[in-house]
Amino acid sequence: MDVVRSYSSTSIKSKWTKTKWLLKSSEIRDYVPRTERFDRSGLRSMLARYSTVFFKPNGGTGGFHIYRITKLKSGYLVQHNASKIRFATFDALYARLSVYERAQSFLLQKGIQLASTKGRPFDIRVMVQKEDDGRWKSTALFTKIGKSEKVATNYNQGGKIGYFRQTLSGAGFGEAAINSKELELKRLGVSVGRLFDKRKQGFRELGLDVALDRKGRAWILEVNTRPQFYPLKRMGDNGMYRRILSYAQKYGRKK
Known part of the structure; x- marks a missing residue:
């Protein structure tokens, strides 16, 4: 058997x-x-240091719910899968990302080209x-x-x-x-x-x-x-x- x-x-x-x-x-x-827990100061620090930052779930798998944040000359561009949203200010960006964080915790990671x-x-x-x-x-x-x-x-x-x-x-x-x-x-x-x-x-x-x-x-x-x-x-x-x-x-x- x-x-x-x-x-x-x-x-x-x-x-x-x-x-x-x-x-x-x-x-x-x-x-x-470089990787940090997501919060306002962490987001500000990472975006001051890097032109691209990834926002990824702490417990996620399969590449789901990963967002790429790109710093522009004016504002920020956030991409999830193939969809893109532009935010004019840091506060607007932080407010949107905070909504996602209500369901699960997220990390911020330096973007690698x-x-x-x-x-x-x-x-x-x-x-x-x-x-x-x-x-x-x-x-x-x-x-x-x-x-x-x-x-x-x-x-x-x-x-x-x-x-x-x-x-x-x-x-x-x-x-x-x-x-x-x-x-x-x-x-x-x-x-x-x-x-x-x-x-x-x-x-x-x-x-x-x-x-x-x-x-x-x-x-x-x-x-x-x-x-x-x-x-x-x-x-x-x-x-x-x-x-x-x-x-x-x-x-x-x-x-």
Whole structure:
């Protein structure tokens, strides 16, 4: 008789909690874009410092309810999905964002100008999973290629899944640079896994969402503690999906 295993990997919803963990590591903190809790002073401070700021739910998933705020010569432009609204004053902007915050808490994050591949912005998912002996291993790298008119690159937001090397090649990276970036991100994934283990027990898998800016610098946008990988089944070669699933099934993942 088959034994049905329940999912047995610790999950943390709060992006703020996970960001604070990352910032405590001297090895990792330089990968974290400036992030603050949303309030009036935080919004004013971030917009004084950066031309683009993201307003994102503290507990959200799938790229939903992420807003991009762009500072204009006069006023501010807020984009959600493909819709855009302009605000003439800081007070008007803050008043609108405060309405969204009534339903759930939000964070403010420095905007990263994403590298693009063949004209489309992308970020990278670093899958990190535990081996049987408890050591972390970066088991896969793949990319989420967004639509140019959308704010988020997520599959749920109309993005598509891409192969890591192919995507970086399309972004102008040479083979040596791709090899170097792959090694850097795999090491980063393992470092984040070890750090999370120090903060709380029971993690078995993590998914780092990593942006490359237009200079090729890597930034951790967030760390997912129950990362989705089912869209990989739709790729021509589903070997990556099978590899991730072979680890995930050991702690109760079905897909």
